Amino acid sequence: SETLVAAILASSPKLRELDVSSCSQVSDIAMQALSNCIGLVRLSVAGTAVNMEGVMEVALKCDGLCALDISSCPGICSDSAVSALLSVRSSHLKELSISGWAITDDTMLLMSEKCTGLEILEIEVVSITDNGLRLLSEGLSKLQRLYVSACHMLTTAGCSHALVMPSPPHVVPFPALEVAMFSICERINASRVMMDVKMKRPSLRVAFDGDKIL
Helix, strand or coil: CHHHHHHHHHCCCCCCEEECCCCCCCCHHHHHHHCCCCCCCEEECCCCCCCHHHHHHHHHHCCCCCEEECCCCHHHCEHHHHHHHHHHHHHHCCEEEEEEEEEEHHHHHHHHHHCCCCCEEEEEEEECCHHHHHHHHHHCCCCCEEEEECCCCCCHHHHHHHHHCCCCCCCCCCCCCCEEEEECCCCCCHHHHHHHHHHHCCCCEEEECCCCCC
């Protein structure tokens, strides 16, 4: 039960990592207890009942928090919610997973400006366009791994542009990127993107819809 989880967390002040993903009963009560774990560096609340208030409490008190998964959380699935979180945690984050149809290019712009230290990013079922992906490619210069799923407005041209086309001129998109994986993005022609990457950025490993990365 959440009461038990909260009790365990309250008695574990030296906790550094916590994964309660898919624990549907976990909510902000547990996050209040977790905020006492000031050495926390990694947190996954994916698929829980945690709201933005709970995550904010942890983000404000756990200065070392650098890896966060808030995907599939109904209470944290909008531009305003993610913006509030990034206002206190953006410069520290190295890994981030988000999802929600109410998340748009506005969040991508904010991330490109504020989350410049990100190394791993996972975005799922978000309402971003090619422009949002381009913004990320221009701003996230340290990103090494990118996972994109069920982003139905992304196109072949937008994907290729974000991975291999300098924009503005002479600025390499995602310069540190090593791996990019896309799934359930039906407007992206995988073969065409793979061809573009092979010709213009052969060191980049790209996969689509569960294909193995070579």
